[in-house]
Amino acid sequence: MGQYVVSPTTRSTDCGRFSASFSVQRSKGEGSYCRVFRSNTTFSSRNAAQLFAVTQGWLQTCMPNPPSC
Secondary structure, three states: OOOEEEEEEEEEOOOOOEEEEEEEEEEEOOEEEEEEEEEEEEEOOHHHHHHHHHHHHHHHHHOOOOOOO
């Protein structure tokens, strides 16, 4: 098992495009955190938005010191 859980999500916008967001959760010992990231970019398809969210979530978990904001 990895130490992170990445949960990607998409939603349709008012103009018919799609936005992406993802959360990164980590639990270790008595400490845990959850960060939610939202993209300002819109995509022409739900699949493109989901691929972006999954990729960005994976990149966040690979960073040696994830941002605290």
